[in-house]
Amino acid sequence: MATVDIRQVRKAFGSTQILHGVSVAIEDGQFVVLVGPSGCGKSTLLRMLAGLENITGGEIAIGGRVVNNVPPKDRDIAMVFQNYALYPHMTVFQNMAFSMKLAGAPREVMEREVQKAAKILGLEQLLHRFPRQLSGGQRQRVAMGRAIVRNPQVFLFDEPLSNLDAKLRVQMRAEIKELHQRLKVTTVYVTHDQIEAMTMADLIVVMNHGRVEQAGQPLELYDRPANLFVAGFIGSPAMNMMEGRVEGGSFRGPGDVAWPLPLNGAPPPGGEVIYGIRPEHLRLDPEGLPATVHVVEPTGSETQVLMHVGGANLIGAFRERIIAKPGEILKVSPETSLVHLFDKGTGQRVGN
Amino acid sequence: MSVTAAEGWVRQAKEQSWLSKLFDWKPFLVVMCLLPALGLLMVFLTYPLGLGIWLAFTDTTIGRSGRWVGIENFEFMIEDPIWWNAVFYSVFYTAVATVGKFGLGLWLALLLNNHLPFKSLLRAIILLPWIVPTVLTAVAFWWIYNPQFSVISYIFIELGLRETNIDFINTAWPARWSLIAANVWRGIPFVAISLLAGLQTISPSLYEAALLDGSSAWQRFRFITFPMLLPILAIVMTFSIIFTFTDFQLVYAITRGGPVNSTHLLATLAFQRGIPGGQLGEGAAIAVSMIPFLVFATLFSYFALARRKWQQGEAND
Numbered sequence A: 001m002a003t004v005d006i007r008q009v010r011k012a013f014g015s016t017q018i019l020h021g022v023s024v025a026i027e028d029g030q031f032v033v034l035v036g037p038s039g040c041g042k043s044t045l046l047r048m049l050a051g052l053e054n055i056t057g058g059e060i061a062i063g064g065r066v067v068n069n070v071p072p073k074d075r076d077i078a079m080v081f082q083n084y085a086l087y088p089h090m091t092v093f094q095n096m097a098f099s100m101k102l103a104g105a106p107r108e109v110m111e112r113e114v115q116k117a118a119k120i121l122g123l124e125q126l127l128h129r130f131p132r133q134l135s136g137g138q139r140q141r142v143a144m145g146r147a148i149v150r151n152p153q154v155f156l157f158d159e160p161l162s163n164l165d166a167k168l169r170v171q172m173r174a175e176i177k178e179l180h181q182r183l184k185v186t187t188v189y190v191t192h193d194q195i196e197a198m199t200m201a202d203l204i205v206v207m208n209h210g211r212v213e214q215a216g217q218p219l220e221l222y223d224r225p226a227n228l229f230v231a232g233f234i235g236s237p238a239m240n241m242m243e244g245r246v247e248g249g250s251f252r253g254p255g256d257v258a259w260p261l262p263l264n265g266a267p268p269p270g271g272e273v274i275y276g277i278r279p280e281h282l283r284l285d286p287e288g289l290p291a292t293v294h295v296v297e298p299t300g301s302e303t304q305v306l307m308h309v310g311g312a313n314l315i316g317a318f319r320e321r322i323i324a325k326p327g328e329i330l331k332v333s334p335e336t337s338l339v340h341l342f343d344k345g346t347g348q349r350v351g352n
Numbered sequence B: 001m002s003v004t005a006a007e008g009w010v011r012q013a014k015e016q017s018w019l020s021k022l023f024d025w026k027p028f029l030v031v032m033c034l035l036p037a038l039g040l041l042m043v044f045l046t047y048p049l050g051l052g053i054w055l056a057f058t059d060t061t062i063g064r065s066g067r068w069v070g071i072e073n074f075e076f077m078i079e080d081p082i083w084w085n086a087v088f089y090s091v092f093y094t095a096v097a098t099v100g101k102f103g104l105g106l107w108l109a110l111l112l113n114n115h116l117p118f119k120s121l122l123r124a125i126i127l128l129p130w131i132v133p134t135v136l137t138a139v140a141f142w143w144i145y146n147p148q149f150s151v152i153s154y155i156f157i158e159l160g161l162r163e164t165n166i167d168f169i170n171t172a173w174p175a176r177w178s179l180i181a182a183n184v185w186r187g188i189p190f191v192a193i194s195l196l197a198g199l200q201t202i203s204p205s206l207y208e209a210a211l212l213d214g215s216s217a218w219q220r221f222r223f224i225t226f227p228m229l230l231p232i233l234a235i236v237m238t239f240s241i242i243f244t245f246t247d248f249q250l251v252y253a254i255t256r257g258g259p260v261n262s263t264h265l266l267a268t269l270a271f272q273r274g275i276p277g278g279q280l281g282e283g284a285a286i287a288v289s290m291i292p293f294l295v296f297a298t299l300f301s302y303f304a305l306a307r308r309k310w311q312q313g314e315a316n317d
């Protein structure tokens, strides 16, 4: 177990800059999720942690030791690859024991350690099989077993669940989280799925275009996104955003509709801002703003309604069962205290 | 109109003609489809092979059709020191050349599998020895090994490393080694390119995983590259052994089996006896004597090296 410090790390492939000064401080035993859209440099950062890519600038320290020039095998990390990278010509047992075999461990030690990991992961019955004889979920578990056996200081996962079907993904998500709670090993986990990030992480690092947009606890990112990117990325369905200006104590959105502003920390009048409200923070209100219903999507637990308010497309997620036809008018209003305001120019959060 | 006319129409099972019935009959179809292939095989493969084997049991010479003589040709062959010599050299030639080709070919393939500048150009150059016609190779080596005009001798003498020309092909052992060198040179591209193709099917993430598992470069070769390459290696080796064992052109063009029959392969000896020597029956017997060796080599590589258990079924990824 160890802390991981990523300080101003930069990466360039040839003349293309991929990472532009990324800093993340990871505490001992934390489960950190790197999340961001495709191509933002998550895998690259993870591979730099593993030592599979060299570091163009900045510093990476694992357990207080700068590892910029330490080869992968001496970093004491284990990685689970997206395609699992199981050795196809070795059985599950051999796959898991490979690192010990390389280190010249005696047979009894290999047996003991592999059995221990297999027990944790429920692989006892599969030890003699070859990878091709396993299902996707089982392969995933073997890949994790191979990492666990190493007993590393840091676990690295690169989108380990992206090859699994939705149901198995949810199950493995819980298993990985449970495993982490049991082993308490510092873990860095890459995904582009924000639900995975929200459910698993102690700390989420939202990345975009090779920069860290915001790092924080899941609910912190949900409650107080630091900028437009994070606001749009975290949460599903995504936050509604409207452009407009602050005027006379309210927000004038598209169609000159007046939206209420949060009571404290409202920006000075006259500024161009973006008004953000999460679908679940819109509520039905007889005194609210008139919204024309376009599409109604009942999911059972809630009803999502796609609607127009003064020319703006909004999604509302309501606990109530709404039976409305397209074209009907609903009255909605936002939870004023849960409104987010962002500066239009910089995209940064303004106000509280 | 047409709609009303169609109303009274009932679909009837149409009576099939005897021809279309025949074509629906499976045994007939099987025979029809196999016939062309079988015919070609008979004419171009089975007939020459059969004729060769038949000739081996006769005393045919050129210009006189022979009589059945049983295994007389083989009895004679077994007592013929030249045949034993050819057997020895065929095996030796195949074994040494195969080791050489695979050693160097694998080394080249591993080298080319790395990121090198001008990689595609290098690959094209590597292929050169293979695309040159064998006879041209033979002529080139004949010059290189020429007692008077050898380039190698020339260079050595110019460098002051030797006083006299090197004797490449005028005494038995130097001639044997020289031919093997020429065969290796010619065979490397096939091995290197095939193995390179095999190497490229190995997912780079396996090497990365092994790197994190703490392997050294040698261990990665020993535990990842080699076992994963083995199936392709087996196939390429089978082909290579067959081609080398049955080699004819290089040896015949460079030494014609000389000096004093010391570099005869079974193929060159068979030709020598059969065509210039005129003893068709004897030549055929020698050629037939290659068959057990080839069968053995094929079975060996098939069973010892071919598909592994982990490979059977669908590919893993």
Ligand SMILES: Nc1ncnc2c1ncn2[C@@H]1O[C@H](COP(=O)(O)OP(=O)(O)OP(=O)(O)O)[C@@H](O)[C@H]1O
Binding pocket: A013, A018, A036, A037, A038, A039, A040, A041, A042, A043, A044, A045, A191, A192
């Ligand atoms: N070896 C390389 N050479 C050049 N560019 C590369 C290389 N590897 C990655 N890149 C570029 O770096 C950027 C970041 O890639 P990276 O694989 O880290 O993305 P990612 O965030 O993991 O995306 P995804 O979610 O799709 O896996 C991409 O624009 C990619 O094209």
Ligand SMILES: [Mg+2]
Binding pocket: A042, A043, A044
């Ligand atoms: Mg990636």
